[in-house]
Amino acid sequence: MDPNLRSLIDMLEAAHDEYMIKSALRNFAHSHGYDRFAYLQTEGLDIRTFNSYPKSWQGIYLGGKYSRIDPVVTEAKRRREIFFWTADDWPTRGSSPLRRFRDEAVDHGIRCGVTIPVEGSFGSTMMLTFASREREVDISGLLNAKKAVQVVMALHYQLKIIAATTAVSPKRMLSPREMTCVMWAIRGKNALETAMLIGITTRTVQHHLDNARKKFNAKTVPQLVALAKDRGLV
Known part of the structure; x- marks a missing residue:
């Protein structure tokens, strides 16, 4: 595995x-x-984003509702694995909205990239993209699939933690690992399945779930999930 990926997770x-x-x-x-x-x-037609793209591009993208036609978003929803993409494969002729999208993306330095898609709860999709102004910078083959998913989940829940710090008592804040285990529990995974998905032992998964239950005074995992959702953490 790329050591930089492990460092990014940390x-x-x-x-x-x-x-x-x-x-x-x-x-x-x-x-x-x-x-x-x-x-x-x-989630449906709604989107949330956290990025380092130029503000001018963010305004164009959100204002033009480009997420509905963005080929990267479309592909991320269709497949559940890391993939490389390039604007050179998008339409280059005519005056369609997709052609305009391509031209504006390239003008803002977004020509190719690698995207890590993850299926979220309630039909949502999460994706992390790294983009370049060059014609081809493909590192998809270098990324360990399970660790790449772990990066997306760590990012997703860390953003939730930061957003919730003003509304939730610090004593009840779940750690990133605890939140990851709760997330998989929401999706119906047991401790063994969760352990295999995120690369830790079953005992460690159970430890994280037990700690999370104690923080929320929950007697069962389903009760923990309900309380965490009620506080906007999952």
């Missing part, structure tokens, strides 16, 4: 604010020849 889980998260993602992106990063979560 840095995300240790981050205390959005600045630290952005710094970790930028460092990883630059170490592999990418200029920008973008985390995107879609």
Whole structure:
């Protein structure tokens, strides 16, 4: 596995604010020849994003509702594995919205990239993209699939933790690992299945779930899940 990927996971889980998260993602992106990063979560037609793209592009993308036609988003929803993409494969003729999207993306330095998609709860999709202005910077073959998913989940829940710090007592804040285990429990995974998915032992998964239950005074995992959802953590 790329050692930088392991370092990125550690840095995300240790981050205390959005600045630290952005710094970790930028460092990883630059170490592999990418200029920008973008985390995107879609649920129906709604999107949430955390990225380092130019503000002018963010305005165009959100204002034009480009997530509905973005080939990267479409592909991420269709497949559940790391993939490389390039704007050179998108339409280059005519005056369609997709052609305009391509031209504007390239003008803003977004020409190729690698995307890690993860299926979320309630039909949502989470994806982390690293993009470059160059024609081809493909590191998809270098990324361990399970660790790449762990990066996305660590980012997702760390952003939730930061957003919830003003509303939830610090004593009840779940650690990134605890939140990851709770997330898989929501999706119906038992301790053994969760252990296999995130690369830790079954006993460690149970330990994280037990700690989470204690923090929320929950007697069962289903009760823990309900309480965590009620507080906006999952």
